[in-house]
Amino acid sequence: MLDALWIVLLGMAMIFAVLGILLGMMILLNKLIKPEKED
């Protein structure tokens, strides 16, 4: 049962870690690359 609890905690932590980095990347992309006129 403790194993399952660890999986829950680590799994959610992993999702937040990966998506947190993705969030940072998206904010950076939006700042660095502005839409061009043809967009």
Added chain:
Amino acid sequence: MDISASDFLGFLNLNWQVVSMLAIGGFLIYLGTAKNVEPVILIPIGTGIMLANIPLGGMVDEGGLFAVLKEAGIQTELFPLLIFIGIGAMIDFGPFLERPYTILLGAVAQFGIFGTFFLAYLLGDGWLHIMDFSLKDAASIGIIGSADGPTSIYVSSVFQSKYAAAIVVAAYSYMALVPIIQPPIMRWLTTKRERRVEMPIKTDAVSRRTKIIFPIATVLIVCLIAPKATPLIGCLMFGNVLRECGVVERLSATAQNELTNVVTILLGLTVGGMMIASQFLKPETIIIFVMGIIAFALDTAAGVIFGKIMYILSGRKINPLIGAAGISAFPMSARVVQKMGLQENPHNHLLMHAVGTNTAGQIASVVAGGAMLMLIPLFS
């Protein structure tokens, strides 16, 4: 020669289990055709169930059509991955890229996967031993909460769960039932004032270059951290690159239409063909369907509760209803959010915000699948 009529006449081999499966197959075809419930997948699944359970039909015997398809497309994980290329080619990540914060709602809404996994494992080998659920079976059951058929198929086939067929049917069935499952939970967890919050329709547009860089950068980030998610996220984002690069429209159209359609037919028939009476008619199947509802409900509740937190932190600018779209049932849950928002306030158009959250949920559910594939072997 010692031959009896039951050796070659199918109807002499009918029993209540076989008749039940034929009825289930017929019911799924009825749902698809008469009620328009996920017809694209339920009609092939229903037909597959009926054909697989015809006594002496030989469809699931060694060398039979369904046995060959299962070996070639499910055990190799080929079919769900090909479907993912098609899904990637269909998804426009624009609304999501315009609202990056929605990724947090997508992340939280994956709690249903892990919460349901925990419950299933407690019922099985983890504590109560009421059900025959191993750690891998529990993970496969939890993944119903990804609200994503191909992810469910992929994870349950990698874990070789004996309940793969029931899990896949549950995942697809509940995706169709999102408009029934979600609204009561959304209403129960939010106040009228929260549901009436208006959000601006227009946001800053993103450039085409961002849309092309995003899938490539996502593959690198996700796969380097959670390498087990590489097949899923790789195929999803490959399809998206085909869509966004703008120079291979033929390939993009093929991925969206012909590829997806052909694989959906094969996948549906194969999944139906896995539902053999002796393996499907068990108490565990009923529990898996109950667990599926729990997974969807937990996903929705977690998304809406986190939406409420964002509502407070943003100074009441974010409508918490959009959290419900963190479940990756695309685009049904986004439509549910839009409908409820309009019911409360006729000027409230939440669709694009919900679509953003919905596509965030799609990525998050794939990451969750990868996390499961990575963590379960460590604890098995």
